[in-house]
Amino acid sequence: MSLGTNISRLRAEKRLSQGDLAEVLEVSRQSVSKWETDSSVPDLNRLMKLSQLFGVTLDELVTGAEPPVKVETPPVMVSPSMPGRKIAGIILFCMAFLAFLIPTGLGGSSSA
Known part of the structure; x- marks a missing residue:
């Protein structure tokens, strides 16, 4: 999945228009449109803001990969005997x- 596709999907999940997202990120609506069509790429600061806004990691935002499932192992109890x-x-x-x-x-x- 491309970065533009991920931005578009995540924006839609948050029910934001391109204009709404542009306003939050202090860019033009055209910039958001270019990102979503992969015509351009947001700078690192904007990528960080996007990941925070959408509640995903940068890796998830850029690659579309799901976060790895953390498996917690119980602590090992040492018996005195x-x-x-x-x-x-x-x-x-x-x-x-x-x-x-x-x-x-x-x-x-x-x-x-």
Whole structure:
């Protein structure tokens, strides 16, 4: 879709005449007509005003592309009982148990 087609479509959706739009943008009606027929292109300031007036992004105005749909992902909740913590706890418990068991076993086996 061309810029001129987009301006014409968006203007019609807002129920504005070319004269109404020209008045808002402080240009002549002929300028709006030339934009809509792609005979000329509005300057950047006017493009920005058009996008604000029509409630679209500059990209949407110029290309006619629909805005991408934003998909919100829910935040990740971290559980305090994560499997990694459980494994680390089990390993530490086993090491402490072995640290207690080895000296006891070595001390008891060497009787004279």
